[in-house]
Amino acid sequence: MKVCVVGSGGREHALADVLRRHHDVVVAPGNPGIPGSTPEPPESIDADLFVVGPEAPLVDGLADRLRAAGHLVFGPGADGARLEGSKAWMKEVVSAAGVPTAAYSSFTAVTPAVAFLETLSPPYVIKTDGLAAGKGVLVTESLDDARSGVAEYLSGAAFGDAGRTVVIEEGLVGPELSVLAVCDGSRAVALAPAQDFKRIGEGDTGVNTGGMGAYSPVALADHSVVDDVVSRFVQPTLDELVRRGIDYRGVLYAGLMFTESGPRLIEFNVRFGDPETQVVLPRLTSDLGELLAQAAAGRIEREPEFSRDAVVTVVLAAEGYPSAPRTGDVIGGLEAASGVDGVSIYFAGVGEGTDGSLVTAGGRVLNVCGRGPDVSAARTVAYRGASEVSWPGVVMRRDIAAEA
DSSP: OEEEEEEOSHHHHHHHHHHTTTSEEEEEEOOTTSTTBOOSOGGGOOOSEEEEOSHHHHHTTHHHHHHHTTOOEESOOHHHHHHHHOHHHHHHHHHHHTOOBOOEEEESSHHHHHHHHTTSOSSEEEEESSOOTTOOEEEESOHHHHHHHHHHHHHTTTTGGGGSSEEEEOOOOSOEEEEEEEEESSOEEEOOOBEEOOEEETTTEEEEOSOSEEEESOTTOOHHHHHHHIIIIIHHHHHHHHHTTOOOEEEEEEEEEEETTEEEEEEEESSOOTTTHHHHGGGBOSOHHHHHHHHHHTOOOSOOOBOSOEEEEEEEEOTTTTTSOOOOOBOBOHHHHHTSTTEEEEEOSEEEOTTSOEEEOSSEEEEEEEEESSHHHHHHHHHHHHTTOBOTTOBOOSOTTTTO
16 A cells, blocks of 8 residues: 655654555655655645644644545545634534533633733633744743733744634643544544653753654553543543534544543544654554554554653754754764664655765754663663763753653
């Protein structure tokens, strides 16, 4: 089967890498570090299956256009992608579905938003309603910072139109978990769980990013926990989408927090997580292309299977990430890092220099993944590989999976 993966980051590199075990793969547009990359637009490619990686083209209706042209597509249409395109609508849907989630309200004006904030206890959580590349969430203990964040979001100064509606939520405390479920329109099956690290600094400090690392498996999430997530969070949401006439064929990515009162939904995303994909999919022992094709066709026939190995990924980012990443620096040490036993490198924000070398071209540049018999061993391998890579100002957290 020929598979076209749509996207250009580390997630798409990981998807292509795992799909290529059984199928021919092209990545559009990809990047200079991803084999099989092509500048051709997806609509001009002849493939048996299209797998759309990022959220923005899904919200923009790419899956609808590809389906209208007669293609088999894994990824929701624009109607289902609204779950990520509008956080306020997502909260409305999950509330109707009876999914346990944080109390919330949405606002378009500062005065009522601040008045609602002042009824809450810290931590304060403010989110852009629209897409903000994983960076549109402010979590703070400071009411003054929360008030300032609301004003910056609603004015458009922080995230443009994406922030002109904000969702303010009850702050939740506890360990987080990511469960990616493959949906065929009526049924959902879970992939192996993962835990990611969104803050820029060690000890979960600093601003939120698109994700600075992840690991899988997760000790707190055995089979019974994952089954519970599917039955209480994912399947009811899928059922509610069906009630609304939405045929959802793609990933429902549940971001959860395990509070003292039990698990609560933080958010749903409508695509494979990044960097969770980089630690979940390499553990797959069954055929990923077969699973996604079945889901895209509307009938999953086989449950995914995973190895017992662990994978840890460490994100290497450019200086200034996430607000103003520096670009154009030559990336050194890739050959040495790739030579470390158990290391895989997935290329994200990379470009090609004038001499053909790979250079930094985005915020999150590389995902250095380590594999081992357990999380501790995989972590050691990942950091051994990451230590070989260099460019001026490289940024990485050194505590990914340290407490796993």
